[in-house]
Amino acid sequence: MRLRFAGTALVEPLTRALAGIAIEAVARPDLTICCWDSASTGTPMPAPYWPMSAYGPKGHIIGFNTATLHTLYNPGIRTLHLYDRRSSSGQYWVADAERIPQSQRSAPLREFLHWWSRGMPLQLMHAGAVGYADGGVLLAGKSGSGKSTTALACLASDLLFASDDYVCVATTAQPWVHSLYSTAKLVPGNLSRFPELSGKLSNPDRLTTEKAMVNVHAHFPAKVLSGFPIRAILLPRVTGARDTQLKPATAADAVLGLAPTTVAQLEGHSRETFAKIVALSGSVPSYWLDVGTDLTLIPAAIRDSLASHG
Amino acid sequence: MSEIYYRVQEPDVTFEIFEDEIIVINLANGRYHNIRGSGTWLWQALAAGVGRSKATDLLLAAEAPDPDPDAARKISEFIDQLTAEDLLVATPLEGENASELPEAPGVYTTPLIETFTDMEHLLAIDPIHEVDAQGWPSELGAL
Numbered sequence A: 001m002r003l004r005f006a007g008t009a010l011v012e013p014l015t016r017a018l019a020g021i022a023i024e025a026v027a028r029p030d031l032t033i034c035c036w037d038s039a040s041t042g043t044p045m046p047a048p049y050w051p052m053s054a055y056g057p058k059g060h061i062i063g064f065n066t067a068t069l070h071t072l073y074n075p076g077i078r079t080l081h082l083y084d085r086r087s088s089s090g091q092y093w094v095a096d097a098e099r100i101p102q103s104q105r106s107a108p109l110r111e112f113l114h115w116w117s118r119g120m121p122l123q124l125m126h127a128g129a130v131g132y133a134d135g136g137v138l139l140a141g142k143s144g145s146g147k148s149t150t151a152l153a154c155l156a157s158d159l160l161f162a163s164d165d166y167v168c169v170a171t172t173a174q175p176w177v178h179s180l181y182s183t184a185k186l187v188p189g190n191l192s193r194f195p196e197l198s199g200k201l202s203n204p205d206r207l208t209t210e211k212a213m214v215n216v217h218a219h220f221p222a223k224v225l226s227g228f229p230i231r232a233i234l235l236p237r238v239t240g241a242r243d244t245q246l247k248p249a250t251a252a253d254a255v256l257g258l259a260p261t262t263v264a265q266l267e268g269h270s271r272e273t274f275a276k277i278v279a280l281s282g283s284v285p286s287y288w289l290d291v292g293t294d295l296t297l298i299p300a301a302i303r304d305s306l307a308s309h310g
Numbered sequence B: 001m002s003e004i005y006y007r008v009q010e011p012d013v014t015f016e017i018f019e020d021e022i023i024v025i026n027l028a029n030g031r032y033h034n035i036r037g038s039g040t041w042l043w044q045a046l047a048a049g050v051g052r053s054k055a056t057d058l059l060l061a062a063e064a065p066d067p068d069p070d071a072a073r074k075i076s077e078f079i080d081q082l083t084a085e086d087l088l089v090a091t092p093l094e095g096e097n098a099s100e101l102p103e104a105p106g107v108y109t110t111p112l113i114e115t116f117t118d119m120e121h122l123l124a125i126d127p128i129h130e131v132d133a134q135g136w137p138s139e140l141g142a143l
Helices: A011-021 A102-106 A110-116 A147-156 A188-193 A251-265 A270-283 A295-308 B039-047 B052-060 B071-084
Strands: A002-005 A032-037 A069-074 A079-084 A089-094 A122-132 A135-140 A160-163 A166-170 A176-179 A183-186 A212-215 A227-238 A245-249 A286-291 B005-008 B013-017 B022-026 B032-036 B088-091 B112-116
Touching: A002 A011, A011 A102, A011 A212, A069 A110, A079 A110, A089 A110, A102 A183, A102 A212, A110 A122, A122 A147, A122 A227, A122 A251, A122 A270, A122 A295, A135 A147, A135 A251, A135 A295, A147 A160, A147 A183, A147 A227, A147 A286, A147 A295, A160 A166, A160 A176, A183 A188, A227 A245, A227 A251, A227 A270, A227 A295, A245 A295, A251 A270, A251 A286, A251 B022, A251 B032, A270 B013, A286 A295, B005 B039, B013 B039, B022 B039, B032 B039, B039 B052, B039 B071, B052 B071, B071 B088, B071 B112
Parallel strands: A002 A032, A032 A089, A135 A227, A227 A286
Antiparallel strands: A069 A079, A079 A089, A122 A135, A122 A160, A122 A166, A166 A176, A176 A227, A183 A212, A245 A286, B005 B088, B013 B022, B022 B032, B032 B112
């Protein structure tokens, strides 16, 4: 993926989370996204081509989403995403870089990756991932289920971090997770449980309105893994118990943990997304991960799941 | 009484059948559903074109270790929920799809549907309050 910027205002907010997968420039990138903002460039976005009645759910512009074109506009943030499948190129515009929300700074440009992967055995999924080079687990569940707590608890173990929130999954015979974003987010009230994150937050001045954000790649480079084969899907759920336990889950449980949140957050080709998640859930075992209060016991439970399916 | 037939509300609705449950997602509104018990057989039968009365009779005739005097009402309410959630819609077209017909209903257990609404807000249309000089809308205070 090649990112091109008009000016510098968007470089940091859109690339910080992608630092872990940065590579040298290539002659023919698979995907090119041009990014610009109006506030720093002084260039207004030309008038929209569609009427006011065209604004649909999830920012979908009715009539401007076809087999080859995807168009999203968010009136709250004032961002426009345009993607042309024929040229594998996209345009990202935001009125003001200062207004980019945490959800886009922690998982930037995910819409383009979602659209680009259509028709391929690849799927962005709302999930975390931890493991070893020879195998690991996907952490699935809606926001607040314990994905980030689980993923960050592994920083103090030999398990490696691939993501706490969004990954790209190769839905092949042996499913494989690819790390995209090397940031992690945590509810501020949970920070005291992770003293190793002290002084490493990228947004310490915004904790009244945002989750605490940590650039794992920058602060724990040896703990970040680019990807691994998926051995199991774990479904974290927070309990009040001290210990962390694994309990068998069904493929349907995994689909319920992965599909609704992924399908709802990503605009476009939802049926294909659902089908890929169903395929993944049927190809690896699933477990409930009853996350206990003693964080040091979480990695052992994950290792147990890997030992069963190594 | 004339028979009522249904079809899955495609393309908005997509579903997957598992061993003893079915997950159904309505992509239009973000609501998703977990169907269990004899509801899994009912869904498959109705989606395959079995009429409402016939499907009900077949299920009521199924083996039931603990016969439920309210079974007919529960079946009817379950089907009503499927239509109220826009998962199935009545169709004038009569005809069973033999390739998708489920086997006999087996042992009767109360048909259940659990509906989750926590993703609905993600599919809501953003409120628009203002429009900038170029004609781009924004929420209140975003300009």
